[in-house]
Amino acid sequence: MGAEQIYQAAIELFGDRGYPSTSMRDISEAVGILPGSLYTHIRSKEELLLEIISNGTDKYLAALTPIAKSADPADVRLREIIKAYVKVAAENIGLTLVATHQWKYLNEANRAKIARKRAQFERVFTQVLTDGVESGLFRPPRDTRLAAFAIIGMLNWVPEWFSPTGAKSPEEVGDALAEVALSGLSGASAATPKKRR
Amino acid sequence: MGAEQIYQAAIELFGDRGYPSTSMRDISEAVGILPGSLYTHIRSKEELLLEIISNGTDKYLAALTPIAKSADPADVRLREIIKAYVKVAAENIGLTLVATHQWKYLNEANRAKIARKRAQFERVFTQVLTDGVESGLFRPPRDTRLAAFAIIGMLNWVPEWFSPTGAKSPEEVGDALAEVALSGLSGASAATPKKRR
């Protein structure tokens, strides 16, 4: 038995009930030891949260950054980034919920560390959007950062409704969201991307 | 002095720190009375949260439902719904954050009440999307509910980044988000809606 089981239990519990209303006693019950014994494996509740959020954000950066930096056209890159996000989110719902929302409960120093990673995450999107505008693939939006927030918001909402046992696969969800982001809902089928396989 | 000040203080505090980590003592300090005195005006912390979320959700339903039911074409309705959402969100950031995220902390009976209102909110979007497909204004999406979640997610993210003192007005933000939702990022300017005034 090790720290790993404690982290896994904490991810599920923090994701379900939130950090402040998950007690160390809840976590200790989930892993089957007594509350005080947790502290052989971890330093504090705060450190547990920091580690989870830090790893979670890193997982997204590792999945998205290579796509953003690839040589593909910006529209292809945006589509792949969206699909990659949905895939990671579908496989890590609890982790994603914690990383997206619960950094607010970190102390100031730790929140600053995570803020840097979050800014990096944001830059993945603004970079691809800027590239797309410069290469003439995207209409110049009124504000690039705002357009990035539109896409990021769409994605951040996924773990709130996606069901691993539902009818839609992560692939299908990613395709559908990429279509909204790239072509919107209205307009002719000319803008509709061809189904690839 | 009355219950109103307590509600206002609770909205700000719940929005900033979250429900579980806001204490009744925090709220009592914000309104300038002692903790026990709160209970002359409110029944419990739970009831305070329920009232806030219920009113918040009602505010959105009141703003969006009439637009959804209007006789305008579906694309116009969707644009107006998005703009109305952003306007309400910009004027009620704390309230919106609480209503969107903190219903999870309600007990089961109260959570069920709010779930009904949330389903109604969701139907505003699916209805307009369905209308748009039937009238030929929208391309048939792979899944209407999923397309609705894309738009809702985009909107739910707004209170996380919108700044009332920032450069963009709610109007501008609403226009920009409506453009992404309706036309997407890529494609010809033919799909770009004309600026209206």
Next chain:
DNA sequence: CCTACCGATCGGTAGG
């Protein structure tokens, strides 16, 4: 609206 207080629960530790 205050004084004074309740039992429950919190994160964490000393000492084994």
Next chain:
DNA sequence: CCTACCGATCGGTAGG
């Protein structure tokens, strides 16, 4: 990893 416990804080109440 357990026993036993710490001081702090929690939502809420009785009685005025």
